[in-house]
Amino acid sequence: MTHAMIPSPESMAYLAQVKTMPTVAIVALEFAVCVSKWATRRATRRALKQLTVWQLEDVGLTPRQAHSEASKVFWRA
Numbered sequence: 001m002t003h004a005m006i007p008s009p010e011s012m013a014y015l016a017q018v019k020t021m022p023t024v025a026i027v028a029l030e031f032a033v034c035v036s037k038w039a040t041r042r043a044t045r046r047a048l049k050q051l052t053v054w055q056l057e058d059v060g061l062t063p064r065q066a067h068s069e070a071s072k073v074f075w076r077a
Contacts, residue, residue: 009036042074 012033021029048070051059056066 007032007036009033009040012036038074041072041077045070045072045074 012029048066051066053063056063061069
């Protein structure tokens, strides 16, 4: 399976701030930023489920904290 290259939220946010674009383009960019954040959250939470206890300790999380974060839906921060 191949993955599409997702622009960083920072670069999308910068483009969304450019006011010389048509309103529709600005709305489309804001939507793209939102979807990009969701995709990042989803991927991060899926990866978090795969970490072992010692890996979680290495990043400063308990298994309970990791489970709590990983069980959130992607649109929740």
